[in-house]
Amino acid sequence: MLGVLVAAVWGDLRFAVLYFILLFTAITCGADFTREIPANIFEKKIKRKIKGSLVVGQKKKIPQKPVKLTENSVLHIFYSSLNGSTERFAQSIVPILPYGHHLHNIDYLPGLDEYFSNPAKDSTYLLIVPSYNTQSPLDYLLSTLRDIYHDFRVGKNPLLKVNFAVFGIGDGDYAHEFCYQAKEADKLMGKLGARRLLKVQCGDIRVDAQGSIEKWATVLHDLLLESPDLTPDDSPSDSEEDAPPSNSIADLEDMGAIMKISRAPGVKEMVSKDSPTYNALTKQGYKIVGTHSGVKICRWTKSALRGRGSCYKFSFYGIRSHNCMETTPSLACANKCVFCWRHGTNPVGTSWRWKIDPPAVILEGAIKGHLEKIKTMKGVPGLRLDRFEEAQTIKHCALSLVGEPIFYPHINEFVSMLHERHISSFLVTNAQHPDAMARMGQVTQLYVSIDASTKESLKAVDRPLFKDFWERFLKCLDILSTKRQRTIYRLTLVKGYNVREIGEYAELVKRGKPCFIEIKGVTYCGNSDQSNLTMSNVPYFDEVVTFTEKLVSYLGPSYGIAAEHEHSNCILVARKEFSVDGVWHTWINYDRFFELIESGEEFGPEDYMSPTPAWAVFGMGGFNPEDERWRRKKKEDAKSEKINHAT
Ligand SMILES: Cc1cc2nc3c(=O)[nH]c(=O)nc-3n(C[C@H](O)[C@H](O)[C@H](O)COP(=O)(O)O)c2cc1C
Numbered sequence: 245m246l247g248v249l250v251a252a253v254w255g256d257l258r259f260a261v262l263y264f265i266l267l268f269t270a271i272t273c274g275a276d277f278t279r280e281i282p283a284n285i286f287e288k289k290i291k292r293k294i295k296g297s298l299v300v301g302q303k304k305k306i307p308q309k310p311v312k313l314t315e316n317s318v319l320h321i322f323y324s325s326l327n328g329s330t331e332r333f334a335q336s337i338v339p340i341l342p343y344g345h346h347l348h349n350i351d352y353l354p355g356l357d358e359y360f361s362n363p364a365k366d367s368t369y370l371l372i373v374p375s376y377n378t379q380s381p382l383d384y385l386l387s388t389l390r391d392i393y394h395d396f397r398v399g400k401n402p403l404l405k406v407n408f409a410v411f412g413i414g415d416g417d418y419a420h421e422f423c424y425q426a427k428e429a430d431k432l433m434g435k436l437g438a439r440r441l442l443k444v445q446c447g448d449i450r451v452d453a454q455g456s457i458e459k460w461a462t463v464l465h466d467l468l469l470e471s472p473d474l475t476p477d478d479s480p481s482d483s484e485e486d487a488p489p490s491n492s493i494a495d496l497e498d499m500g501a502i503m504k505i506s507r508a509p510g511v512k513e514m515v516s517k518d519s520p521t522y523n524a525l526t527k528q529g530y531k532i533v534g535t536h537s538g539v540k541i542c543r544w545t546k547s548a549l550r551g552r553g554s555c556y557k558f559s560f561y562g563i564r565s566h567n568c569m570e571t572t573p574s575l576a577c578a579n580k581c582v583f584c585w586r587h588g589t590n591p592v593g594t595s596w597r598w599k600i601d602p603p604a605v606i607l608e609g610a611i612k613g614h615l616e617k618i619k620t621m622k623g624v625p626g627l628r629l630d631r632f633e634e635a636q637t638i639k640h641c642a643l644s645l646v647g648e649p650i651f652y653p654h655i656n657e658f659v660s661m662l663h664e665r666h667i668s669s670f671l672v673t674n675a676q677h678p679d680a681m682a683r684m685g686q687v688t689q690l691y692v693s694i695d696a697s698t699k700e701s702l703k704a705v706d707r708p709l710f711k712d713f714w715e716r717f718l719k720c721l722d723i724l725s726t727k728r729q730r731t732i733y734r735l736t737l738v739k740g741y742n743v744r745e746i747g748e749y750a751e752l753v754k755r756g757k758p759c760f761i762e763i764k765g766v767t768y769c770g771n772s773d774q775s776n777l778t779m780s781n782v783p784y785f786d787e788v789v790t791f792t793e794k795l796v797s798y799l800g801p802s803y804g805i806a807a808e809h810e811h812s813n814c815i816l817v818a819r820k821e822f823s824v825d826g827v828w829h830t831w832i833n834y835d836r837f838f839e840l841i842e843s844g845e846e847f848g849p850e851d852y853m854s855p856t857p858a859w860a861v862f863g864m865g866g867f868n869p870e871d872e873r874w875r876r877k878k879k880e881d882a883k884s885e886k887i888n889h890a891t
């Protein structure tokens with residue numbers, strides 16, 4: 245108003261009118277000229293969104309969904325490297341990261357733009373990006389991302405279904421140009437609609453780039469695997485003024501805030517050396533590996549070393565017991581089964597709350613422990629030297645000893661390491677962890693223990709810790725039905741507990757559609773306070789046969805009785821696809837399996853099956869003719885029954 249008067253007094257009517265119009269417009273539009281407009285409003289850094297609220301200064305909000313992993317999720321690691329250091333960093337984090345991955349050198353990647361304009365759903369992209377203040381192949385990636393962003397033919401947010409995180413490699417001496425290309429890559433990914441898992445992080449090659457990238461990968465591992473429902477870093481995705489990229493070590497400290505309790509200082513070991521559990525397990529012959537794993541040489545391995553017969557898995561699948569290592573990466577599980585031979589010495593829990601050992605440490609420790617135990621057999625009467633020599637090469641790993649192997653957060657890496665050494669994997673789960681089951685990658689054989697077929701009897705037999713144990717169990721079977729793998733149900737018959745429920749078992753088979761069903765009479769492990777099973781709970785072989793025949797008649801023509809191992813009180817039922825021209829093909833072609841794994845192509849169980857030998861098929865007893873049948877004396881028999889378990 246003062247302006248109007250001053251202008252009028254000065255006699256310039258045009259200025260007075262202009263002032264008046266401006267004032268009128270401001271009032272009607274609600275502007276408050278009495279408050280100072282901050283000069284730097286447009287430069288202000290955008291504050292991170294606090295859950296559910298809008299970001300200050302954000303142009304448009306793209307709804308951010310939590311990271312959801314599915315069994316089809318694929319991890320793509322992209323890197324560029326002029327002088328090789330970024331390549332080494334990228335390779336070094338592969339063992340830390342979860343589930344199936346593809347490592348791409350973008351400098352030679354055909355169809356680069358396809359990955360960023362038309363990605364596979366539910367992919368996770370990790371970009372490891374160096375920076376160069378000169379021309380480099382990296383420029384091609386950045387210009388590709390820019391072009392896709394500006395290409396009107398590509399949808400506005402082509403990467404909406406992609407999770408991503410960028411790690412920059414740079415040299416701190418480049419000051420304000422430090423990691424500048426990684427920061428740009430991060431912004432561009434955000435603009436293309438991808439869901440940011442973490443703010444961009446940078447490693448300075450002059451400080452500790454290796455340590456920083458490992459921390460970054462560990463946090464990502466936890467984010468992706470252990471807490472699939474964690475909300476990702478929801479920095480704005482499509483704003484020009486994207487979340488401020490950071491290059492300080494402080495960000496890595498921030499990341500620590502979302503690290504799992506398993507890595508927090510003071511977190512407990514599952515089986516510490518001074519614990520009663522450690523003593524109890526070592527007394528039972530287990531070698532404890534690291535803080536939560538174990539290895540033990542099984543009685544069939546000893547028996548095969550003496551030429552006295554292998555376990556039923558040789559008759560059914562061609563696993564030679566003297567080449568087999570029985571181990572577990574998690575001594576803990578979420579059940580207290582009545583037939584568990586550990587009788588209450590095992591740690592239990594519904595979620596992982598202990599320190600985590602790296603998979604390579606467990607594998608090395610297990611192999612060492614196994615071979616040491618094999619060595620102790622050297623002076624044993626009847627040892628076959630040829631088999632003793634062969635036993636120095638482990639060819640199979642039964643992940644079934646005790647506990648719950650898929651409970652171990654790095655189980656997929658562990659299994660991949662086995663395969664890299666051409667050791668086949670047999671993993672048995674008790675179907676209480678559907679998320680882990682969904683994430684479980686390719687194994688040579690994937691087993692589910694079916695200890696009972698109704699909610700009530702499962703509760704009685706497994707004594708589960710989870711309240712929703714039945715729902716978890718069924719969910720695992722549903723997941724199993726979708727896996728294109730060699731899947732197996734293992735039914736343990738306990739007389740007086742679960743042998744009558746044949747119709748219900750048949751329903752569970754129809755649900756999970758396993759390739760094979762092993763039906764085995766329970767092994768007596770002796771009495772204890774924790775278990776009241778007696779020899780009267782062990783069914784005779786005839787009873788196991790009768791049960792199996794009835795089950796197969798419930799299942800109809802899609803299944804048949806394929807093989808038997810009378811000595812172990814065990815029968816194998818197989819889907820008819822494993823019968824080729826009337827010959828059962830329940831054995832495994834292990835060389836072919838590793839070839840398929842290494843090819844990186846998709847494959848199914850039919851691609852590595854092999855004919856079952858005549859002596860193993862149903863009705864033939866299942867005893868390997870190369871071995872010598874040896875019957876124990878009564879006293880020894882009773883003693884050995886107490887301590888052994890055939891997986
Ligand atoms: C020609 C050249 C230019 C570089 N320019 C930058 C730069 O602008 N900013 C930065 O942070 N680091 C810069 N660096 C450091 C590199 O990013 C760093 O050495 C990185 O480890 C290189 O990765 P590579 O070995 O995979 O090629 C530069 C290095 C070279 C050789």
Ligand code: SF4
Nearest residue numbers: 542555565568570891
């Ligand atoms: S019983 Fe299990 S651990 Fe022993 S040889 Fe057979 S598969 Fe291997």
